[in-house]
Amino acid sequence: MLQVEKVSKSYGTNRALNNVSLTIPKGTCYGLIGPNGSGKSTLIKIISGIIRSYEGGIKYVGGVKGTLGYVPQDISLEEKLTARTNLEFFGQIHGLRGSTLKKKAEQILKDIGLLDRAGGIVESFSGGMKRRLNIGCALMHNPELIILDEPTVGVDPQSRHYIFNIVNKLKKQGKTIIYVSHYMEEIENLCDYVAFMDKGNIVEEGEIKELLNRYANTAVYFEAENPTKLLSKGNFTFTPYKTGVIIQTNDPLKTFTELVQLSRDHQFIPEQLSLFKPRLEDVFFQLTGTDLRDQSEKGE
Numbered sequence: 523m524l525q526v527e528k529v530s531k532s533y534g535t536n537r538a539l540n541n542v543s544l545t546i547p548k549g550t551c552y553g554l555i556g557p558n559g560s561g562k563s564t565l566i567k568i569i570s571g572i573i574r575s576y577e578g579g580i581k582y583v584g585g586v587k588g589t590l591g592y593v594p595q596d597i598s599l600e601e602k603l604t605a606r607t608n609l610e611f612f613g614q615i616h617g618l619r620g621s622t623l624k625k626k627a628e629q630i631l632k633d634i635g636l637l638d639r640a641g642g643i644v645e646s647f648s649g650g651m652k653r654r655l656n657i658g659c660a661l662m663h664n665p666e667l668i669i670l671d672e673p674t675v676g677v678d679p680q681s682r683h684y685i686f687n688i689v690n691k692l693k694k695q696g697k698t699i700i701y702v703s704h705y706m707e708e709i710e711n712l713c714d715y716v717a718f719m720d721k722g723n724i725v726e727e728g729e730i731k732e733l734l735n736r737y738a739n740t741a742v743y744f745e746a747e748n749p750t751k752l753l754s755k756g757n758f759t760f761t762p763y764k765t766g767v768i769i770q771t772n773d774p775l776k777t778f779t780e781l782v783q784l785s786r787d788h789q790f791i792p793e794q795l796s797l798f799k800p801r802l803e804d805v806f807f808q809l810t811g812t813d814l815r816d817q818s819e820k821g822e
């Protein structure tokens with residue numbers, strides 16, 4: 523298990539991390555999500571030892587540290603060399619030699635889907651291929667903890683597919699993964715745990731299933747041509763959501779039944795009436811009052 527204990531970091535007067543505490547259980551995929559500038563990269567640079575000056579502590583309990591593979595956002599490859607040579611170079615740095623080195627490079631080339639391009643010069647590769655190779659290089663020494671910083675930004679769908687496969691394979695091998703992204707769907711599909719970051723703070727963290735359950739059952743979704751017309755006849759608090767509205771409630775089944783009754787009484791046919799099942803993006807919205815996608819698009 524990896525424990526981040528009350529970690530703070532400032533760049534001059536800019537406080538990038540503010541008393542951040544997290545527990546990352548061994549063998550899990552842990553998602554870090556938040557808008558641009560929320561402190562994600564700073565946090566993982568501290569965890570991976572790149573930033574050494576900070577307040578608080580990072581503790582490895584029960585052998586998670588072992589070895590660490592950190593894949594930064596920026597590609598760091600030897601562009602004039604082949605894919606295989608790049609992998610072998612990183613393997614050599616970590617002490618691999620001879621047939622062990624060759625076999626490992628072959629295995630990684632297969633995993634990242636570049637076996638048929640093993641002899642290709644990296645500068646001729648697409649952005650997605652380079653990113654896959656960059657990940658492969660960080661895996662040559664078979665690390666126990668793998669940190670991926672925004673691994674799918676700007677990559678083609680085929681590369682994204684390979685990256686998801688790599689993560690799933692690492693999960694099956696029992697590795698601990700920290701997956702940084704601002705794509706909610708990726709975190710929801712790949713990770714077991716998530717921490718939401720905003721302005722240097724952790725606004726919520728926990729097991730994704732548990733979080734979704736906790737934030738579910740607090741609202742009913744209602745969609746109709748003119749929902750206000752009907753809803754104003756009852757005592758409902760509602761806010762626009764996608765093409766309908768969500769009605770906040772402590773008792774969703776009761777609210778659901780009231781809405782059915784109200785609709786019948788006024789011979790009103792809703793287009794959709796359902797218990798609200800939140801996705802991670804809805805949880806983030808409820809926590810921060812902002813839409814991560816909007817913020818990220820503004821920041822990009």
Ligand SMILES: Nc1ncnc2c1ncn2[C@@H]1O[C@H](COP(=O)(O)OP(=O)(O)OP(=O)(O)O)[C@@H](O)[C@H]1O
Nearest residue numbers: 533536537538556557558559560561562563564565
């Ligand atoms: N080397 C640095 N010098 C000064 N300020 C920095 C530095 N690195 C990050 N910051 C600032 O610290 C804050 C957190 O940045 P950080 O890169 O950790 O966030 P992030 O969530 O990873 O964002 P992004 O998704 O854009 O990478 C931001 O305000 C950023 O401008």
